[in-house]
Every structure is written in C-alpha cells, then in structure tokens.
Amino acid sequence: MKGPEGGLSLIVRSGDYESVHYALALASAALAINRPAILFFTLGGIRALLGPPATLDDWDRDELMRQRGIGDFETLLQACVELGARFIVCEMGLRALGIDRAQLRRDVPFTVAGIVTLLDETKPGMHLLTL
Incomplete structure (x- = not known):
C-alpha cells in the first residue's frame, strides 16, 4: 500500500x-x-482528457518527444492509469468550459469532483503542485 509520504x-x-x-x-x-x-x-487542463486524441496547444511536440526517446503523452497517460493514479476532473472547470463529462476519454478512470475533494485527498506528507 502506498503511504502519502x-x-x-x-x-x-x-x-x-x-x-x-x-x-x-x-x-x-x-x-x-x-x-x-x-x-x-481543471479549466484548460481538462482538454487533455478530451478525445483521444487530446486537444492540447503545441501538440506537434509529442512527435518530437517520441523521436527523442522521451515518453509521449499517450505512453505517460497510460502509465498513470496502469500504475493507479487518482484522476479527478473539476466539476467547476467542466461547467466553466461547457464540457459534458460524456465528452471525456473512457479509457481514463476519473471522478468528477471539486477542490474540496482534492484537498481532502491530499494527505499530510503529500506535495500539492500547480502546473
């Protein structure tokens, strides 16, 4: 079992x-x-879960990553799924962008929730970062 440290x-x-x-x-x-x-x-980041393919700005960089032997978007996303990452899609972000949850990828096990859920699940010893 993974501890929060x-x-x-x-x-x-x-x-x-x-x-x-x-x-x-x-x-x-x-x-x-x-x-x-x-x-x-949340917000613009939700677009990464539309598709596939995702609709991200500067998407042509993905091919460059593959060419240079760096994990591309799909490889990293599937690694996160397979290794048990917790995916939360912000309910407020969906509403702000007018995106229906049915438009999101079906191969990513996500929960629609809010900031309170994120903060509750960020246990002592975990780092909270914004990208």
Whole structure:
C-alpha cells in the first residue's frame, strides 16, 4: 500500500502540451517509486482528457518527444492509469468550459469532483503542485 509520504497532488490547469506532459511525467515517476499521485484536471487542463486524441496547444511536440526517446503523452497517460493514479476532473472547470463529462476519454478512470475533494485527498506528507 502506498503511504502519502512524498506523494503528489498535481493541479493541471493549463491546456498547453508542456504543462500536461510534465504533470503526467511527475505522476508516473511518483507512482513508479510507490508514492501516490492525484491528477486534478481543471479549466484548460481538462482538454487533455478530451478525445483521444487530446486537444492540447503545441501538440506537434509529442512527435518530437517520441523521436527523442522521451515518453509521449499517450505512453505517460497510460502509465498513470496502469500504475493507479487518482484522476479527478473539476466539476467547476467542466461547467466553466461547457464540457459534458460524456465528452471525456473512457479509457481514463476519473471522478468528477471539486477542490474540496482534492484537498481532502491530499494527505499530510503529500506535495500539492500547480502546473
């Protein structure tokens, strides 16, 4: 069982490729060393869960990452799913953008909830970061 020490709660609020890619890289790294990871997608970050394919700004960088031997978006996303990341999609963010939860990816096990849930699930010893 993963203890909260060194775990991460990541607020993914930007829809740019770099921010979402790095959030997935951080979460998958934490999970790989047996630390919990929570990914809280809100506002522009929610666009990463539309699709597939995701609709992120600067999407052409994904191919460059693959060419350079760096985990691409899909690889990192699936690693987070398989390693047990907790995915939360912000209810307020969905409403603000006019996105219905049915538009989100079905291969990512997410819960629609709010900031209170994120804060409640970010246990003492976990780091809360915004990307």
